[in-house]
Amino acid sequence: MDTPLLRLAGLDKRFGDRAVFSGVDLDVKRGDRIAIIGASGSGKSTLLRCINFLERPDAGRVILNGEPVGAERQRSGGTETRYDEGSLNRLRQRVGMVFQQFNLFPHMTALGNVMEGLVTVKRMARAPAGERAMAELARVGLADKAEAYPAHLSGGQKQRVAIARALAMEPEILLFDEPTSALDPALVGEVLDTIQALAAEGRTMILVTHEIGFAYHMATRVLFLAEGGIYEQGTPDEVLKAPRRPLTQAFIAGHRRFSF
Amino acid sequence: MTYRWDFTPLLDNWQALAMGAVGTVRLFAVCLVLGLGFGLIVALARRSRWRLARWVSIGFIEFFRNTPVLVQILWFYFALPMLVPVEITPFTAAIFGISLNSAAYSAEIYRAGIQSIEPGQWEAARAIGMSGLQTLRRIVLPQALRRVLPALTNRGIEIFKMTTLASVVAYIELLHQGKLIASLNFNPLEVYTVIGALFFLFLYPLVRATYALERRLARSD
Ligand SMILES: Nc1ncnc2c1ncn2[C@@H]1O[C@H](COP(=O)(O)OP(=O)(O)OP(=O)(O)O)[C@@H](O)[C@H]1O
Ligand SMILES: [Mg+2]
Numbered sequence: 001m002d003t004p005l006l007r008l009a010g011l012d013k014r015f016g017d018r019a020v021f022s023g024v025d026l027d028v029k030r031g032d033r034i035a036i037i038g039a040s041g042s043g044k045s046t047l048l049r050c051i052n053f054l055e056r057p058d059a060g061r062v063i064l065n066g067e068p069v070g071a072e073r074q075r076s077g078g079t080e081t082r083y084d085e086g087s088l089n090r091l092r093q094r095v096g097m098v099f100q101q102f103n104l105f106p107h108m109t110a111l112g113n114v115m116e117g118l119v120t121v122k123r124m125a126r127a128p129a130g131e132r133a134m135a136e137l138a139r140v141g142l143a144d145k146a147e148a149y150p151a152h153l154s155g156g157q158k159q160r161v162a163i164a165r166a167l168a169m170e171p172e173i174l175l176f177d178e179p180t181s182a183l184d185p186a187l188v189g190e191v192l193d194t195i196q197a198l199a200a201e202g203r204t205m206i207l208v209t210h211e212i213g214f215a216y217h218m219a220t221r222v223l224f225l226a227e228g229g230i231y232e233q234g235t236p237d238e239v240l241k242a243p244r245r246p247l248t249q250a251f252i253a254g255h256r257r258f259s260f
Numbered sequence: 261m262t263y264r265w266d267f268t269p270l271l272d273n274w275q276a277l278a279m280g281a282v283g284t285v286r287l288f289a290v291c292l293v294l295g296l297g298f299g300l301i302v303a304l305a306r307r308s309r310w311r312l313a314r315w316v317s318i319g320f321i322e323f324f325r326n327t328p329v330l331v332q333i334l335w336f337y338f339a340l341p342m343l344v345p346v347e348i349t350p351f352t353a354a355i356f357g358i359s360l361n362s363a364a365y366s367a368e369i370y371r372a373g374i375q376s377i378e379p380g381q382w383e384a385a386r387a388i389g390m391s392g393l394q395t396l397r398r399i400v401l402p403q404a405l406r407r408v409l410p411a412l413t414n415r416g417i418e419i420f421k422m423t424t425l426a427s428v429v430a431y432i433e434l435l436h437q438g439k440l441i442a443s444l445n446f447n448p449l450e451v452y453t454v455i456g457a458l459f460f461l462f463l464y465p466l467v468r469a470t471y472a473l474e475r476r477l478a479r480s481d
Binding site for chain 2: 051052054079089090092093096097099101103104105106107108109115116117120121149162165195242
């Protein structure tokens with residue numbers, strides 16, 4: 001019970017000689033809902049993408065359920081972590097991701113998108129996979145769009161299909177990278193409702209967002225990224241209502257300027 | 261000067277023409293499959309993580325793109341048997357020349373198609389646990405092939421027309437048979453007109469078929 005579902009230990013990431021963050025530690029317990037906020041370029045997406053290895057961290061470990069991902073090897077210059085493709089593929093089945101740009105497969109119907117992982121990765125037969133996928137589409141309220149291709153869906157519907165696609169793999173954690181930033185304001189609500197419903201089910205999730213209000217209502221913990229790491233963290237009330245450090249204060253003040 | 265068209269020698273020789281047509285179609289079919297199939301392998305090797313595979317692929321592409329097919333056919337027919345003890349038929353020599361050249365060109369088409377797929381497609385597939393190969397097969401190639409279908413159609417047309425080059429090593433195809441008939445009957449006007457028309461009659465329906473395929477694939481838009 002005490003081992004966190006996900007632990008990041010001393011995570012570093014550089015692009016070339018530019019460090020995005022270093023020494024990031026984070027424990028995520030089952031049922032946690034973590035909102036990551038921060039200025040553009042502060043490394044929110046990069047941190048999220050290091051969790052499912054769309055980016056390779058340069059140092060540090062990702063530990064899922066007490067099991068470190070990758071194997072350490074002694075090298076002349078110190079230790080090096082090696083990641084084999086098979087173990088990363090298994091990790092990614094347990095960590096679902098939803099992207100800002102949806103990234104639906106345009107040559108497949110909504111149902112096909114949701115079935116794809118079940119059939120290709122989990123090797124389910126098509127009939128039961130189709131049933132499972134229909135159930136996930138129904139969960140996001142899109143059972144009637146099963147046969148529609150992504151090009152015929154609205155942005156909000158696309159993002160809900162993308163959520164269903166991630167859910168179909170029965171992930172233990174869901175990662176959201178600004179899931180509503182590419183949407184018309186009128187379509188943001190339906191996606192946030194869907195995420196809210198997942199939160200109500202007690203799912204573990206990490207959400208990068210600019211929707212500070214949503215983060216406030218949904219998150220159990222808020223991280224503010226700045227200066228190459230987690231600059232401030234705490235409950236939504238602590239970080240969003242009464243930030244203690246100057247960059248967080250400035251960031252929150254900027255977001256509050258136009259609220260009414 | 262009025263020329264009296266006379267197609268009777270051609271009609272009399274319809275069997276020779278039919279043999280030529282069979283030879284053309286046979287060579288086309290083999291070169292289409294080998295050229296476009298091998299081209300995909302070359303394209304994948306070009307994006308391999310192994311440097312040696314990339315080098316071999318680039319070397320292959322540049323070599324075969326930048327030498328004339330006619331020279332290659334002649335080389336495989338006359339020169340290769342002097343280097344290694346193999347017997348090369350006109351058919352084989354033509355297959356080598358045309359397929360390898362087509363593979364080099366189509367490899368570049370496939371590469372452009374694969375590169376045109378947004379990184380987000382790879383990421384979304386990897387994020388649900390698909391392997392690189394699964395992603396390629398299920399997500400990237402279906403979209404890439406659809407995008408390059410017009411370019412591949414052009415390659416196919418090119419291959420069909422390149423089959424006439426096999427006549428230099430006396431492979432029995434339409435042009436070869438035509439030349440024969442023309443030289444025996446002194447009727448190049450009729451012969452080459454009919455040969456040209458036959459090529460059109462073969463190719464045009466094929467091209468229409470690929471248009472239909474494009475439309476069918478476009479139903480997801
Ligand atoms: N593939 C990459 N190559 C080089 N630099 C990159 C790459 N990806 C991100 N960066 C850089 O790393 C830094 C962090 O980027 P990241 O996308 O994580 O920021 P972010 O907090 O998600 O910003 P935003 O709010 O704009 O999405 C930025 O300076 C960015 O330019
Ligand atoms: Mg980002």
